[in-house]
Amino acid sequence: MESIAQNVLALTAAVLLSCITPAYASEPPVLDLTKDALRSTGDPPVIPHAVNPAQDGEECNACHRTGSHNAPPTDHPERLNCTSCHVQGELKKEGKAAGKGKQE
Amino acid sequence: MELTRRDFIKASAAAAAFAAVGVSVLRPEEIEAAEAGITWGKAPCRFCGVGCSVLVGVKGGKIVTTKGDPASPVNKGLNCIKGYSLSKVLYGKDRLTTPLIRKGNEMVEASWDEALDLIASKYQKAIAEHGPDSVALYGSGQWTVQEGYTASKLMKGGIGTNNLEVNARLCMASAVAGFMNTFGSDEPMGCYDDLDLGDTYILWGANMAEAHPVLFSRLIDNKLKHPTVRLIDIATRRTRTTKMADEYIPMYPHGDLAALNAIIHVILRDKLYDEAFITRHVSFKRGKENAPYGLKDKEVFNETPADVKPLTFAEYQALMQQFTPQWGEKVSGIAAQKIEELARVYSDKTRKINSLWTMGVNQHSRGVWVNNLLYSLHLLTGKICRPGENPLSLTGQPSACGTTREVGTFAHRLPCDMVVTNEAHRKKTAAIWGVDPGKIPAKVGLHTMEMFRAIDRGELKCIWIQCTNPFQSLPNLTRLRKAAEARKAFIVVSDIYPTKSTELADVILPSASWVEKEGVFGNTERRTQQWFKMVEAPGQSREDTWQLIEFAKRMGHGKLFPYPEKTMHRDIFEEYRKFTIGSGKDLAPYEAYAKVRGLRWPIKADGTETRWRYTEADDEHVQKGEGIKFYKAPGNKVNVWFRPYEPPAESPDQEYPFWFCTGRLLEHWHTGTMTGRVPELRRAVSGATIELHPEDAKLLGIGNRDPVRITSRRGSIVLPAEIGGRGTPEKGNVFTTFFDETKLINDLCIDAFDPLSKEPDFKKCAVKVQKA
Numbered sequence: 001m002e003s004i005a006q007n008v009l010a011l012t013a014a015v016l017l018s019c020i021t022p023a024y025a026s027e028p029p030v031l032d033l034t035k036d037a038l039r040s041t042g043d044p045p046v047i048p049h050a051v052n053p054a055q056d057g058e059e060c061n062a063c064h065r066t067g068s069h070n071a072p073p074t075d076h077p078e079r080l081n082c083t084s085c086h087v088q089g090e091l092k093k094e095g096k097a098a099g100k101g102k103q104e
Numbered sequence: 105m106e107l108t109r110r111d112f113i114k115a116s117a118a119a120a121a122f123a124a125v126g127v128s129v130l131r132p133e134e135i136e137a138a139e140a141g142i143t144w145g146k147a148p149c150r151f152c153g154v155g156c157s158v159l160v161g162v163k164g165g166k167i168v169t170t171k172g173d174p175a176s177p178v179n180k181g182l183n184c185i186k187g188y189s190l191s192k193v194l195y196g197k198d199r200l201t202t203p204l205i206r207k208g209n210e211m212v213e214a215s216w217d218e219a220l221d222l223i224a225s226k227y228q229k230a231i232a233e234h235g236p237d238s239v240a241l242y243g244s245g246q247w248t249v250q251e252g253y254t255a256s257k258l259m260k261g262g263i264g265t266n267n268l269e270v271n272a273r274l275c276m277a278s279a280v281a282g283f284m285n286t287f288g289s290d291e292p293m294g295c296y297d298d299l300d301l302g303d304t305y306i307l308w309g310a311n312m313a314e315a316h317p318v319l320f321s322r323l324i325d326n327k328l329k330h331p332t333v334r335l336i337d338i339a340t341r342r343t344r345t346t347k348m349a350d351e352y353i354p355m356y357p358h359g360d361l362a363a364l365n366a367i368i369h370v371i372l373r374d375k376l377y378d379e380a381f382i383t384r385h386v387s388f389k390r391g392k393e394n395a396p397y398g399l400k401d402k403e404v405f406n407e408t409p410a411d412v413k414p415l416t417f418a419e420y421q422a423l424m425q426q427f428t429p430q431w432g433e434k435v436s437g438i439a440a441q442k443i444e445e446l447a448r449v450y451s452d453k454t455r456k457i458n459s460l461w462t463m464g465v466n467q468h469s470r471g472v473w474v475n476n477l478l479y480s481l482h483l484l485t486g487k488i489c490r491p492g493e494n495p496l497s498l499t500g501q502p503s504a505c506g507t508t509r510e511v512g513t514f515a516h517r518l519p520c521d522m523v524v525t526n527e528a529h530r531k532k533t534a535a536i537w538g539v540d541p542g543k544i545p546a547k548v549g550l551h552t553m554e555m556f557r558a559i560d561r562g563e564l565k566c567i568w569i570q571c572t573n574p575f576q577s578l579p580n581l582t583r584l585r586k587a588a589e590a591r592k593a594f595i596v597v598s599d600i601y602p603t604k605s606t607e608l609a610d611v612i613l614p615s616a617s618w619v620e621k622e623g624v625f626g627n628t629e630r631r632t633q634q635w636f637k638m639v640e641a642p643g644q645s646r647e648d649t650w651q652l653i654e655f656a657k658r659m660g661h662g663k664l665f666p667y668p669e670k671t672m673h674r675d676i677f678e679e680y681r682k683f684t685i686g687s688g689k690d691l692a693p694y695e696a697y698a699k700v701r702g703l704r705w706p707i708k709a710d711g712t713e714t715r716w717r718y719t720e721a722d723d724e725h726v727q728k729g730e731g732i733k734f735y736k737a738p739g740n741k742v743n744v745w746f747r748p749y750e751p752p753a754e755s756p757d758q759e760y761p762f763w764f765c766t767g768r769l770l771e772h773w774h775t776g777t778m779t780g781r782v783p784e785l786r787r788a789v790s791g792a793t794i795e796l797h798p799e800d801a802k803l804l805g806i807g808n809r810d811p812v813r814i815t816s817r818r819g820s821i822v823l824p825a826e827i828g829g830r831g832t833p834e835k836g837n838v839f840t841t842f843f844d845e846t847k848l849i850n851d852l853c854i855d856a857f858d859p860l861s862k863e864p865d866f867k868k869c870a871v872k873v874q875k876a
Contacts, residue, residue, distance in 0.1 A: 031699070033144035037159050038135055040181050042171040042188055046784055053829045056347055080324050080348065083830075084184045084317035087771055087788035 046089025147635035148625045149187045150618045153499030155627025157701045167191045176701040184317035189782045196781030200614035201643025224658035226594040230565035240267035244571035245501030248623030250676040251648045252507035261537040262661030266515050266549030271572040272508040273552040275500040277861035278466040282475025289736035293717040294494030295629040301492030302456040306336045309464015313344035314770040342832040357868045358752040359436030364477035366432025370447035378486030387741040388415035397753040398857035405859035451485045456493040472860040473747035480744045489719045489732045499628040506626015515549035519683040551862040560587035568596040570648050573775040576604040579853035579864045601777050616641035622673040630704045634697035752868045753856030760870035763837040776843035792844035793826035797835045801827050811876035819851030822876045
């Protein structure tokens with residue numbers, strides 16, 4: 001009984017494996033990208049406070065470099081093109097950014 | 105501003121490098137737990153020509169997340185917000201999932217067989233009654249290499265027409281013509297490594313911070329590491345790019361054509377050129393002048409060998425005498441003193457000079473000439489083909505290079521820089537395609553503007569549009585939309601969402617997109633990148649290659665596509681690859697691309713990539729001792745062209761006193777069909793605005809967000825004003841973006857185009873501006 005169950009299990013595993021590898025005449029290398037994924041990020045947080053639309057880089061770092069005024073500190077202060085990843089989101093709080101905030 | 109930047113640079117001296125990937129605030133165990141059950145694949149980003157690599161996380165048959173790919177030499181783990189939104193772009197609620205056929209004003213669901221049978225019958229009827237040139241296919245720089253190759257083989261080798269065009273005609277055609285008539289070969293000699301290795305970057309009308317964000321970040325990183333690096337922003341408008349630049353040089357629209365000539369004048373006058381380099385590598389040429397602007401239908405203007413006159417260096421210098429810095433100041437708006445300075449910058453032997461440009465230069469009624477002049481700066485000074493020192497023509501779309509330019513999906517082209525007008529090229533192509541060489545027409549087909557005008561004239565009976573949105577993006581849009589509404593042609597549109605083009609179609613076909621199919625893209629720096637299919641396309645949507653092949657079968661050309669379904673993508677690529685072997689644009693075997701984050705062609709005999717073309721240091725086609733060799737140019741001599749100043753097609757006057765410029769911004773891509781369906785991007789930028797200079801706004805009594813009516817000779821529109829936002833035009837200029845489908849700003853644009861490249865000028869026409 002046990003050996004039949006084991007065979008069924010092995011068969012199922014084999015079938016499953018054959019489903020997740022791409023069907024390809026000469027089998028391509030299936031790159032294991034899990035380690036790369038672990039050391040990378042997605043989903044940059046949107047900006048929950050008003051920002052002067054012309055501000056960037058150093059203005060953002062005024063608070064976010066060290067985390068003053070309740071701003072979450074950034075782990076990448078050297079990246080100055082902030083707004084290429086962080087865009088204006090729903091306004092949740094007042095920001096004491098350098099320059100006037102934009103009211104929606 | 106100055107003080108802040110200096111302080112910051114000092115403070116950042118010890119800061120982590122760009123190469124360090126942004127580390128998550130979560131601990132590794134937390135990430136692992138959150139991402140359990142996700143399988144990861146790699147793919148180039150679906151958006152711009154930078155070609156960042158992305159890690160795609162799939163769970164339960166759906167893309168659940170994406171991340172910047174840390175192993176990519178292009179972006180080193182960084183994306184821009186569009187790239188970070190990739191997991192959402194394919195899941196909009198109104199995704200097209202069934203074929204639809206027009207019945208009156210209704211679009212009715214149909215089967216694939218019904219739709220394809222109908223399309224084939226319409227095409228067959230048109231061909232039988234009016235010949236193969238009465239039908240057309242209009243594709244995209246967002247097509248994969250396989251899609252473009254199939255399209256080209258079908259139209260040119262099967263149906264027998266060169267009426268194959270792509271939206272890259274609207275973005276890169278001027279750059280292509282500039283490459284071909286200067287170097288004899290398309291695409292850059294340098295690569296992104298130059299962004300890390302150089303010290304001087306001069307941007308000509310390119311808002312890199314928003315249009316090529318990751319490349320801009322790479323430049324900023326270089327600046328941080330090397331404080332002597334200079335970024336010079338020459339533009340008609342202050343942007344986020346300007347904020348990071350060391351110097352902003354404002355310029356009149358179309359002024360580049362004057363400024364460049366004046367800078368070259370100074371280089372010649374003061375003998376700042378590299379005589380040895382010129383003697384060895386440069387031919388001087390004069391081409392056809394008094395060019396038209398493409399405003400009349402069927403206007404023909406070409407620069408044939410008969411139109412080209414060789415010049416001696418002395419003759420060239422004599423011709424250039426007229427372009428004094430004083431003249432340059434009057435016409436370009438750049439001060440004579442600044443022109444003199446720029447000549448010195450460009451010829452500075454102690455610095456590594458790079459020029460960067462895209463649409464400001466290409467979408468220009470003399471765009472080819474401006475491309476030529478930019479190359480002249482580098483060729484006269486010998487500052488080219490060196491690591492860290494090159495002119496770099498940036499591209500807009502993910503595969504304008506890889507697909508449209510390299511495969512040659514244009515009215516005049518064949519793969520690998522070949523042209524339909526050349527008999528030997530047709531023969532070579534026919535041999536690989538397995539068709540009679542007489543099948544491929546020698547006559548150039550309709551270029552994009554003419555293609556859509558031909559619909560209006562009733563001469564083009566059928567057009568199939570794939571993966572692009574011309575009925576939002578073409579200039580002088582009203583004329584073309586009216587023609588479509590009047591049902592003057594049978595229109596098929598393959599896309600993933602309803603668009604301003606699908607709404608005018610007779611048949612709508614649902615397409616698979618990005619990682620819903622296997623594919624290959626090629627980016628700005630000649631990097632070919634491959635990806636596997638990772639999720640199923642929704643409903644009945646199918647990839648464009650499949651659509652074209654099914655159509656081909658019904659047209660009697662099925663035997664051109666004998667590829668088994670399982671190996672189709674590789675087989676198509678390998679067949680296409682044959683064109684490239686030995687050409688200097690050699691591609692690697694398909695399997696090689698699956699293993700790495702792309703490879704830059706030409707691929708060497710040992711399978712490694714080439715970073716710098718035409719130099720013995722890296723290009724295998726250049727022998728030891730030859731140094732630099734432009735082996736694709738006739739006689740190994742590149743062309744420095746004499747190009748005069750000719751004015752824009754339409755300039756401001758009494759009645760229409762403002763310059764009207766159009767472009768893009770960071771959050772939205774092109775016509776916004778994908779980005780417009782991502783909630784975060786919609787929230788960040790919900791609609792198009794019109795940017796005004798604050799003084800102009802004050803004179804007109806316009807405040808921020810006030811409705812403004814902008815009117816050209818072609819159309820009129822109301823947009824909310826944006827004053828003091830991320831961009832500020834110079835006085836007398838207004839700027840808007842074309843992503844908003846509720847604001848068809850291209851109604852206002854003039855359909856003038858560069859007569860050599862046929863690329864429209866989206867950057868300049870005349871408007872009046874009033875408070876609405």
